[in-house]
Amino acid sequence: MKLGAIEGGGTKFVVGVGNEHGEVFDRVSFPTTSPEETMQKCIDYFKEHEVEAIGFGCFGPIDPDRNSKTYGYVTTTPKPGWAQSNVVGALTDAFPDMPIGFDTDVNGACLGEVYFGAAKGLKNAVYFTIGTGIGGGAYVEGHLLHGLLHPEMGHMKLIVREDDSYKGKCPYHGTCFEGLAAGPAIEERWGQSAKELPLDHPAWDLEAYYIGQALANIVLTLSPQKIILGGGVMHQSHLFPMISKYMNQFLNGYIQKDELQAEDYIVWPELGDNAGLCGSLALALQAKKECE
Numbered sequence: 001m002k003l004g005a006i007e008g009g010g011t012k013f014v015v016g017v018g019n020e021h022g023e024v025f026d027r028v029s030f031p032t033t034s035p036e037e038t039m040q041k042c043i044d045y046f047k048e049h050e051v052e053a054i055g056f057g058c059f060g061p062i063d064p065d066r067n068s069k070t071y072g073y074v075t076t077t078p079k080p081g082w083a084q085s086n087v088v089g090a091l092t093d094a095f096p097d098m099p100i101g102f103d104t105d106v107n108g109a110c111l112g113e114v115y116f117g118a119a120k121g122l123k124n125a126v127y128f129t130i131g132t133g134i135g136g137g138a139y140v141e142g143h144l145l146h147g148l149l150h151p152e153m154g155h156m157k158l159i160v161r162e163d164d165s166y167k168g169k170c171p172y173h174g175t176c177f178e179g180l181a182a183g184p185a186i187e188e189r190w191g192q193s194a195k196e197l198p199l200d201h202p203a204w205d206l207e208a209y210y211i212g213q214a215l216a217n218i219v220l221t222l223s224p225q226k227i228i229l230g231g232g233v234m235h236q237s238h239l240f241p242m243i244s245k246y247m248n249q250f251l252n253g254y255i256q257k258d259e260l261q262a263e264d265y266i267v268w269p270e271l272g273d274n275a276g277l278c279g280s281l282a283l284a285l286q287a288k289k290e291c292e
């Protein structure tokens with residue numbers, strides 16, 4: 001089966017062709033310019049590469065509700081030119097009968113890990129990307145979670161540690177998860193590129209404290225069977241055991257499940273830096289199945 005994938009990011013778009021096993025055969029990327037120009041490039045690509053369905057994991061916020069008047073829109077983004085843009089409309093105008101799966105980039109990445117990667121076979125999993133921002137996607141009882149809009153778990157408020165005087169970087173919430181722990185917050189707090197901070201720098205213990213705290217909240221609210229952490233900051237693989245330690249400290253023994261202590265409870269995406277594009281393949285596959 002030939003499936004199309006669009007990974008729509010704020011700085012670049014990646015389009016590709018793959019199959020129902022999450023194998024990618026071809027990929028092309030280009031900078032995110034205006035919605036018209038960017039979507040036209042996606043359309044031109046799929047005019048050249050015939051596919052049976054297209055999955056589109058997009059930066060947000062978006063409207064993923066098929067019953068809504070603004071289904072398929074990027075909604076309130078501060079990204080110039082993109083607020084209230086009908087990105088799925090552009091695709092359906094060009095390919096009227098094509099099944100299209102549209103979701104947040106992180107819900108897509110979460111589904112990709114469920115279909116093809118670290119969470120294969122599980123009915124409950126959560127995926128976070130910790131990079132320029134923090135976004136979370138959730139798969140709950142066999143479905144991606146949308147609800148009112150879609151989860152925005154990167155903006156949950158966290159308790160600031162006593163020794164941290166940083167005011168937080170989120171323009172909406174100051175010291176939310178993203179405001180405290182995304183790459184730009186690390187860099188502003190410590191005045192140094194996150195990539196260059198040495199392994200023994202206190203930044204990493206504080207980072208693990210915030211991520212661990214956020215994951216404890218997620219365990220308490222969504223009860224995932226596995227948590228997958230991707231994004232630039234998580235290339236610091238020494239963070240994983242530290243995050244597990246803090247998550248369990250915050251839970252304080254309240255949930256008696258051995259899995260919480262296991263090394264494979266909090267993991268790097270099995271699809272690695274392909275998580276985004278494979279996530280969109282998973283969205284395409286889901287859309288194709290829904291049309292059958």
Ligand code: ADP
Nearest residue numbers: 130131132133183184194195231232233235236
């Ligand atoms: P985006 O979120 O824009 O898709 P990334 O996931 O690569 O992109 O995240 C970029 C952020 O991650 C930057 O703030 C950068 O400082 C941080 N980052 C990237 N690589 C590393 C690394 N190896 N160690 C720590 N931080 C990193």
Ligand code: ZN
Nearest residue numbers: 155170173176
């Ligand atoms: Zn916030």
